[in-house]
Amino acid sequence: MHRQGKYTIILDTAPSIVASAAVVGKLEGEGPLSEEFDSIFEDDLVGRETFEQAEAQLQYEATLRAMDKAGVTAKKTDMLFAGDLLNQCTASTFGNKSLAIPYACMFGACSTMALTLATACVFTESGACSTAVACTSSHFCTAERQFRQPLEYGGQRPQSAQRTVTGAGACVISAHRRECPSVTAVSYGAVTDLNVTDTNNMGAAMAPAAVQTICRFLSDTDTQPSDYDLIVTGDLGYVGSELMAELAEKEYGLDLSLNHVDCGKIIFDRESQDTHSGGSGCGCSAAVLNSYFMKRLRSGELSKILFVATGALMSPTTSLQGEAIPSIAHLVLIEKPDVGQKAE
């Protein structure tokens, strides 16, 4: 492992994502990616008693499915890197506690999948772990209650607002395997704050973070956007995606729009699902990466993607106190297997 440029960590041995899994709720299961997910839960409570327990259950289901596919047990897993949007990250703690895996809890808001995946890869490459799991989740009902209003209030949301995805994604990381997609570089973001205060427009708050992290990575590695099949952000939504392209053009003279896909834009159908600016929540990019994109990397349909998850790091308290929304984006470079093609 070595650093390249100021912000990028090159993983010389390229740890592999040996398996991944994604589980989602009903609305997500009715969307364009319906066929991609491992499980779709029609019941918002996932058979539990509270929405918080439901979100924890989603995380457990994702972790368990990913470990099953990888053929590893919790006992054989050295570390779990997980986090979520709930206060004190309780979905991660309660969801995974029965697995009793040594646990580093991380908070990156909607950037958490990239944060936990990057860290699991650094640990695996370094020898600190043989096998690690990265996992995250979100749930529409827990997020609405905590960040906006209880569902019963029937609050209206503007077109710039995104809908928190009910879902979880997890993946298992081990030392490099030729037949699995691998992570060859990661880049941790720094906090950006362009003084956006509208909590119904997170895309605008997060766009500068995405631009900063992507452009720093491209500069560190002396590469161009066209060197990658896709730049996958999660989850700027429609408003944030446009802003990202504008900002990158204006500040760095780079066209990021040609091969840009946003997890928040593709998880729902904009017209028929009434989800305004798209999906959000850690579960959005986690579920889309660990289903749709990982399948296409495994099959070789995609060779090389930059996965850049973005997070808005405010709390309801800081927003009520008039603070702006600080944002962050973490980046993971994922490449297809060295040889052959392997379906998951």
Added chain:
Amino acid sequence: MHRQGKYTIILDTAPSIVASAAVVGKLEGEGPLSEEFDSIFEDDLVGRETFEQAEAQLQYEATLRAMDKAGVTAKKTDMLFAGDLLNQCTASTFGNKSLAIPYACMFGACSTMALTLATACVFTESGACSTAVACTSSHFCTAERQFRQPLEYGGQRPQSAQRTVTGAGACVISAHRRECPSVTAVSYGAVTDLNVTDTNNMGAAMAPAAVQTICRFLSDTDTQPSDYDLIVTGDLGYVGSELMAELAEKEYGLDLSLNHVDCGKIIFDRESQDTHSGGSGCGCSAAVLNSYFMKRLRSGELSKILFVATGALMSPTTSLQGEAIPSIAHLVLIEKPDVGQKAE
């Protein structure tokens, strides 16, 4: 770096804690460790407008002082690992955002200092970082408002309750230097849950986690408690410390009481400061480690300590929903400089 036993990561090159700093509030500054801290803020608001801003400021002050002592700038710092008790860890984000250091936010409740320190050491040893900062904080007034009741309610607390410390601690990690204390092993804990539901008795909830992590580490490394100058927990308080000794004796036949010190017990004077079962909050072990213990490791007065910070991972929501308090403990083995003695 390599793993030893099931839970322990040995840091073969032993990254060094090149500098550390601790800042605290008024009550902490009047306690037995008064002389140890870098700064004591008499004003609960630390010159800011809200308690949340005050806690963020404490974290900034600690980070800045530690970097100053280490002779590094934010620009020369590769990574910041920070977290705190506030919802969405906003003290860490808002406190450090102006430094613009690539940032991995971690949540471990009161175990956060060990969690961020361990992770900063793994990153530094692996080559992912040259220089990293680990930092955490807590504030009595933000914690009371968020976890219990606003101060204005004048709530009474039972004798088993601990008082959240107003304070922050930070340290700077770099590659091994002979004249600085070094970290030679870390061990991440798994979640324990013995079904304690009393949020006024966190010590009881956290004691099993401390016992598990310490005993697993001793087993992995084939060592005895007496092989260490001190086993420093943070922060079980009076109630939790007694329980830890009992549990270790009962479950593992180990006497952990002989060289055990708890940060929550030594930061306040039990008799004169009316702090019930002692101090708590991430800022407690962070402030005590990064002042009192680091000074004694630097001077060679202490040779080898196990720093084991414990955290209770519930949220007010999970407690109101009747869930028990899951707990965790992370461990860091810190050793004195190889040669000579150096005052900080």
